Amino acid sequence: MKLLARTNPARASRALAMICGALALVVAVGCDNDPTADVDVDRGLVDATLTSADRINWPGLDHGSSREIVYTRAFSEDHPIGYWFLGFGQRRTADSFWFCRNGDTECPLDANHRLNWSHIVGHPIFMRIPGQPGFSNFWQMWTVRVPDSYEPDSVKTLASLHRRTLDGEMDVSELITDFGTLQGDVIGPRETILHCALALANTTLARDGLDMLDGTGPMLPMQLQQGWHEGYRINFVDFSTTDGVFPSAPDSESRPLMPFANVYIMWRSCDVPEGTPRPSICDLPGANPHRRSVSEFGAGQDFTNNRTAFDTNNIFATVQCSRMRAAEPRYSPLWKISFSLVDPDVGLIDTYVDPGRADIQSAMDVFDYVERGQLEQPVPQREDEFGNPVPGNDGQIFFNCPVSTAVDRVPYPCE
Secondary structure (H helix, E strand, O other), X not given: OOEEOOOOHHHHHHHHHHHHHHHHHHHHHOOOOOOOOOOOOOOOEHHHHOOHHHHOOOOOEEEOOEEEEOEEEEEEOOEEEEEEOOOEOOOEOEEEEEEEEOOOOOOOEOOOOOEOOOOOOOOOEEOOOOXXXXXXXXXXXXXXXXXXXXXXXXXXXXXXXXXXXXXXXXXXXXXXXXXXXXOOEEOOEEEEEEEEEEEOOOEEEOOOOOEOOOOOOEEOOOEEXXXXXXXXXXXXXXXXXXXXXXXXXXOOOOOOEOOOEEEEEEEEEOOOOOOOOOOHHHHOOOOOOOEEEOEHHHHOOOOOXXXXXXXXXXXXXXXXXXXXXXXXXXXXXXXXXXXXXXXXXXOOHHHHOOOOOOOOOOHHHHHHHHHHOOEOOOEEOEHHHHOOOOOOOOOEOEEEOOEOOEOOOOOOOOO
């Protein structure tokens, strides 16, 4: 793996300026750690500081003393897939800091672009948490190079990181990874973006580690790890085990942006010619008499009669390492949302009453049916139609939905 972890003086200066600017946030949250101490105080789980209203910003649904992140069915590349729904997503990245010994080229990533926990020193620092301005579950990676004498987890706050960097004990640099060529696209060296979903204590992922929906075997279980935010312990799901890390998007300017992929959400047309049977989904409760979302999760209805409400006919345009339609961007867990209205005579999961059967199961199918005139051209959804969930996305709506993979999958290289 080609890692270019050390940066030029201009990048180092930007790192210090960024950390220094972040100290305003430290003051805002009332951090009482002493930045001159050798070891920052462990202030306990961040969960204890959150109100009920704050918890809404974190992924998952409460079930008594536990919390679960929903697992939902969809289609991609002509077969059923499953994904975890983490809510609205943000293209703009936030900052995370990963501690590595001086000279250790296997830290923080291994040869397959996964977090290399056997070499990472202690636990990372995350600059923001859900609910704070500028939060994102997509993190620009900064490498903190530390000497052999550094005690793991002695730095838990930005203030201490800033002070010890100024003292020359540590060196902070943005992690630049040479991504080479990915699925035929020449990428080269780029800023490195990591998907870590911050989660409350006792949060689990539904169906984690069970069988894949397409019958290819057991699912790769996700890894729950610990990090720091201003001296508080936080949990997070490490999605580098399935997806690796991502290069910053080509349109990134002052801040690295997360690349995105397309998801096409099917809506059933309820306006049928006279004498044509009306699709049964149209008789379910709903606000719009002219269309219904072919998504149990969206409609809150079990129209496949399998005692769940998490089946959809959503079409994810790509999956990890697979892209049937050349015009589609490569896989990303950040999905741009487009709606498409399908004719009543096209068979989807609502008419087959089977979550694994549909006439449209891939992006290729989507545009084949558009050409046939049986599916409207997909329309990207914008904030003025869908509310205003995430500022900073230039009006576009994105969902954070990582797709599960088989247990033996290696994220990089895709071959």
